[in-house]
Amino acid sequence: MINSSVLQGSALPVIPLRQILPWALFGGLLFLLAMYFIGVEEGAMAVFNGSYVHEFVHDGRHLLGFPCH
Amino acid sequence: MGSLLLRGMIAGLIAGILAFGFAKVFGEPQVDRAIGFEEQVAKAKGEPEEPEIVSRDVQASIGLFTGVAVVGTAMGGLFALAFAFVNGRVTHLSPRTTTVIIAILGFIAIYLVPNLKYPANPPSVGSPDTIGYRTQLYFGMIVFSLAALAIAISAARQFATNLGAWNGAFIGIGIYIVLTSLAGYMLPSINEVPEGFPADLLWKFRVASFGIQTILWAAMGIIFGILLERLSAKPAR
Numbered sequence: 526m527i528n529s530s531v532l533q534g535s536a537l538p539v540i541p542l543r544q545i546l547p548w549a550l551f552g553g554l555l556f557l558l559a560m561y562f563i564g565v566e567e568g569a570m571a572v573f574n575g576s577y578v579h580e581f582v583h584d585g586r587h588l589l590g591f592p593c594h
Numbered sequence: 595m596g597s598l599l600l601r602g603m604i605a606g607l608i609a610g611i612l613a614f615g616f617a618k619v620f621g622e623p624q625v626d627r628a629i630g631f632e633e634q635v636a637k638a639k640g641e642p643e644e645p646e647i648v649s650r651d652v653q654a655s656i657g658l659f660t661g662v663a664v665v666g667t668a669m670g671g672l673f674a675l676a677f678a679f680v681n682g683r684v685t686h687l688s689p690r691t692t693t694v695i696i697a698i699l700g701f702i703a704i705y706l707v708p709n710l711k712y713p714a715n716p717p718s719v720g721s722p723d724t725i726g727y728r729t730q731l732y733f734g735m736i737v738f739s740l741a742a743l744a745i746a747i748s749a750a751r752q753f754a755t756n757l758g759a760w761n762g763a764f765i766g767i768g769i770y771i772v773l774t775s776l777a778g779y780m781l782p783s784i785n786e787v788p789e790g791f792p793a794d795l796l797w798k799f800r801v802a803s804f805g806i807q808t809i810l811w812a813a814m815g816i817i818f819g820i821l822l823e824r825l826s827a828k829p830a831r
Contacts, residue, residue, distance in 0.1 A: 537689050537826050539682030540595055548595050549675050556668035563661045569729035580648040583717075585661020588621040590705065590714035590803050592728040594721060 564591040599674045601821040606670015609813035610663040613806045617662060621802040622654050624716055627795050632718035635788065662806070670814055673700070677818070684747065689826060690819035697815025703743040703770075705807045708735040711778045714803035716796065720786045728784060735781060742773035 564586060566572060567579035579586075586593050629650070636643070648657060676696055677689075685692050712732045720728065750766025757765075787796065 536686060537681055537822060540598070540678045542679075544595050545675070545678050548599060548678075552599055552671050553675060556671045559664050559668040563665050565729060569726040576647055580653065581657045582661035582664075583648070584622065584625050584653050584658040585617070585665070587625060587714065587717060588617050588658070588799075588803050588806055589662065589665060590709055590807065592712070592720065592725060592732050593715065593717070594725050 564589070568593055595678060597825065598678055598822075599671055601825070602670040602672075602674025602677070602818055603667050604670070605814050605818035605821055606666040606668070606673065607663060608666075608817050609670065609810050610666020612813050613666060613810040614659050614662045616809050617658060617802070617806045618654070620805060621799070622658070624795060624799040624802055625654070626650070627792075628716035628718050628799065631791060631795070635718070635790075662810075666810055666814070669810070670818065673697075673814055673818060676700070677822075684751075689822035693815045693819035693822065697811045699743060701807065701811035703739045704736055705811070707739045707774050707778075708732060709804075709807075711735050711781065712784065713800050715786075716799040718788060719791060719796070724784070724786065731781060731784070735777065738777045739774055742770050742777070745773065746770035 562578060563582050567576050568586070569592070583593070633643070673693075673696065677693060680696065681689070681692055685695065687695070712728070712735060746766040746769040749769050750762045752762075753765045754762025
């Protein structure tokens, strides 16, 4: 999109999509799961019964901007 | 790809630790005040005190740290995946420049714009009954904003070939603003601020949340760029 000799510097080699895909699937899923537990678990949806997870990460959830109550 | 992902996660973790420091100093006092308000209202209504499942001390220290650090690390990983996809395909820039651009665009599309419509709320703002609905709207707005960003970038690239990079970029920005404004206009608004809730507290809480996310994204972009610069064969000076 943007091309300028000043900003270009040395570029990293392009990683083929076929190589990214398995990481994207596995890693992406794992990362989204982690964010789910911090952001949503025991609020809008719940895997565990109770509210320990919710209460434990309560302040972070509010301050990061996730909907909460 | 593995080392890229690891670096992204490290950058995210460091960014999370920095954001935790800010959250502790500027965010926690507001959370405490808001909980104080909540308890006052409950007492005035004659409701029984809520049992404390996790103590406030734990919530404000390890709990907050865990929350911000885990989200930071996960965001760093997703950041690395975005970088791997964009690098050499959408941009042909140095790693540092690319990571800073991703950080700026990611901050705008994932935090800033969705939060203009559905801002961060302190405890006692927001009814427990609507939590599911509000969560759907919030994530819906994020998804829409990201889609608008993708459309804007691809349009900007197409226009740039004929009209030049500047004009292409302006057209892209215009498209993004129009699309997200439209979404903001059509999606329902939510106002669940209880009566008597201090306006300055709401404002300070949202400013603190804004600061936390700004630090998170900025630090992630800068640190990830530095770590990647070391990966490349000839470091740019």
